[in-house]
Amino acid sequence: MAYFMLRAQFSCPFYDDRMSIGWTYLPAATEYVAKNAGQSCGLLIADFIGDTDKIWPRTQIFAMWGLLLLFYVAAVTFVAMTVVRLMDHVRDN
Numbered sequence: 001m002a003y004f005m006l007r008a009q010f011s012c013p014f015y016d017d018r019m020s021i022g023w024t025y026l027p028a029a030t031e032y033v034a035k036n037a038g039q040s041c042g043l044l045i046a047d048f049i050g051d052t053d054k055i056w057p058r059t060q061i062f063a064m065w066g067l068l069l070l071f072y073v074a075a076v077t078f079v080a081m082t083v084v085r086l087m088d089h090v091r092d093n
Contacts (some may be wrong), residue, residue, distance in 0.1 A: 002071060002074045002075075003068070003072055003074075006067065006068055006071055007043065007066075007068055010023070010064040010067075010068065011064070011068065012040070012041035012042045012044075012045055013042040014042055014045045014046065014050060019052055020052075020061050020062075020064045020065040020068060021041060021047060021052060021055070021056055021060075021064065022052075022055075022056025022057055022061050022063075022064065023056070023060060023064075024056065024057065024060060025055060025056065026054065026055060026056065026057065029044070029048070029055040029056070030055060032044070032047070032048075033068040034050075036049025056089065
């Protein structure tokens with residue numbers, strides 16, 4: 001559940017995928033967002049031609065990408081462990 005909450009908060013839809021984002025706009029993006037208030041982050045990324053490095057600091061993007069990856073791996077591992085334990089429990093009974 002935490003993975004999906006983080007994914008919704010720190011990624012934006014861009015075409016048929018999602019892109020990791022930061023939390024602090026760069027100066028050019030701050031100015032652009034002020035002029036285009038209420039625009040979705042997906043449209044913001046499209047207006048910057050998909051170049052998120054011009055919207056958020058690269059370190060923030062990589063940090064969020066790494067955190068999302070870590071949560072995804074943890075979620076998949078947890079589900080796999082749960083399935084294996086459930087199968088083991090069913091087999092023993």
